[in-house]
Amino acid sequence: MTARRILPTEEATDLLKLVRDLATRELLPLAASAEKNQEFPREVFRLLGRTGLLGLPYPEEYGGGGQSYEVYLQVLEEIGAVWSSVGVGVSVHALSCFGLVTAGTEEQKQAWLPDMLGGELLGAYCLSEPHAGSDPAAMRTTARRDGDEYVLNGAKAWTTHGGRADFYKVMARTSEERYGISCFLIPADTPGLVADSLETKMGLTASPTATMLLDDVRIPVERRLGAEGDGLKIALAGLDSGRLGIAAVATGLAQGALDQAVAYAKERETFGERIIDHQGLAFVLADMDAAVQSARATTLHAARLKDAGLPFSREASIAKLVATDNAMKVTTDAVQVLGGYGYTRDFPVERYMREAKVMQIFEGTNQIQRMVIGRSLDKDNNGTITTR
Template sequence: MIERILPTDDARDLLDLVTELADKELAPRAADFEARAEFPRAALRTLGRAGLLGLPYPEEVGGAGQPYEVYLQVLEILASRWLTVAEAVSVHTLACYPVAAYGDDALRERLPEMLGGELLGAYCLSEPQGGSDAAALTTKAVRDGDDYLVSGAKAWITHAHSADFYNIFCRTGGPGPDGISCLLADVPAAGITPLKPERTMGLNASPVSQIVFDGARVPAGRVVGGEGIGFKIAMTALDSGRLGIAACAVGLAQAAVDYAVDYAKERQQFGKPIATFQGLGFMLADMATQVSAARALTLAAARLRDAGRPYSAEAAKAKLFATDAAMKVTTDAVQVLGGYGYVADHPVERYLREAKVLQIVEGTNQIQRLVISRHLTRA
């Protein structure tokens, strides 16, 4: 049992509800859906109807008005039962951010629908030749009367085949970050084609795909915040998104610790449980400590965000540390189980494969180090 210090009794009740839903609706289905590579769209609708797809957004626009500190603990609980679902919630929350933070009144009227649970969003930033170098993106949007015509391609897009709306970061002006805008597009739509899902190492129930835009029409009123501020929107959104991925990493790592501890208490060697051997017990202690440290770093960054203070560097630190910790902890969990850890009868091999992608999405961990170092050395 994790002892949580929460700001309100309502927050505690929320986490109790999430735990109950995750135990009943998510955990029993995870292994089967991952084995079949089937996206759990119905599970996302269940969470949405429970109010869990708009947690950190204001109640007046259809959200739940929860602080990020609470929202991230919800993600952690979901990830400890099924990472695919937690990542989906995190991506959807990220996809709602541009309209919530930068949209005009007309676009913000769509927020209750976007946050209400029936719709799912995607965040289309990365491109086949430009992942980390977002300012160099080449997807273009050219004005044509009352519309923009969008041409180009995006890559590694979560929810490419399942989303009801896309945030498309594209070039409406000259080179560099100042030429980038964000368009909100409803899908499916003519000229927008998600390609065949990629064959990935993990998160098989959350397929990613390239998306091709071939003269896709998006109304001019769907430019979020006006032309030329798309790069700013993308970068500020990613600060919040990185905290979401950090929380997912904490939940996944916690699941690995819990499984390894339970296994070590039951597995007998040389006439006693392997948990009693100092070498293995110390490994479990280090695993648990890494998870606690990652959780503390993540929630500390969330509290800065909730207080309206700068948190970009702290979000990068949290994402960096938590995802590296998840990779180490899941690797050690496989080692604790020995040969059994290497077979799919136990979930720790899946946890290990899933942990790897968390070091890559929302900015690789090398990019996180770049963000942190620039904050340290800027004048």
């Protein structure tokens, strides 16, 4: 039972069909084994890059797909429904490219973007620190100017693709002012940049997460994106888009769990009837479906605002909050529908439940999303009406 969609163009419709086929044919057979054995599927990302799926929301002139966020997020959802680790990885890669696209010089874009968007170079995003997760302005990693270079020292926690990425977008402090933070694009083979031991996680086990250690990492000034002090602005602007990416993956994860639960409920019989014919169970499935569709609607609403060039920060937080909370509820209910089987690893729903939890945490915890939403309600937000 795949999602029903209304897409803006025939090209987008064909793209979604291609993604669904690729996910079913190439990703699905690998997912369970890779998650069980904690194997990072680097070749899958190269495949996605070669098929143009890693740079979808970015300009074609630099090797991107030139697609709207409305379409890009539905692609992410299709991937997330089959393999969340890959869906999250695609979203993180897009986030790691954001600073270069929005704040890089034309020379920087021409030099680096084609390989980044084409998948030859896989990215990682380094903002959080061990003591500064939800408050990035409290970061302590420093970047000291030394002639034509910067020297970086510090540690960046919870880095998706840590130790496996080819480049890292790093935020570091360039002045003592609270917001004196700058943005740098650092190649993985730069001396002094190393990954600490991989985190042992309850879910997304095929997606490596590590603290990145920076010990006198020297990079040329040309590796800074934007002006000194622009880093936090670049980071927060990117997080709005990144939250939509996680909302889309969470929606896909919930859809995948719902599909598994419905398929099981149609086959399993008790008291001479399929369990889907029992009203109590059917109501659970109905609530799951409503939750998935609500998540999709809020996510696509925010995407359409972004595509229209309108403010979407509050709506991105709403989408992330709704989609990830709903994914946690839907995956938990999917385990309940399958009963004892749902608690075993013979069926994927127990993995879906474990994977859903972290989506309420990264790209800003859902408590942070509530703060963002609440503060926005205290401002004078005039309603905007646009024509599609």
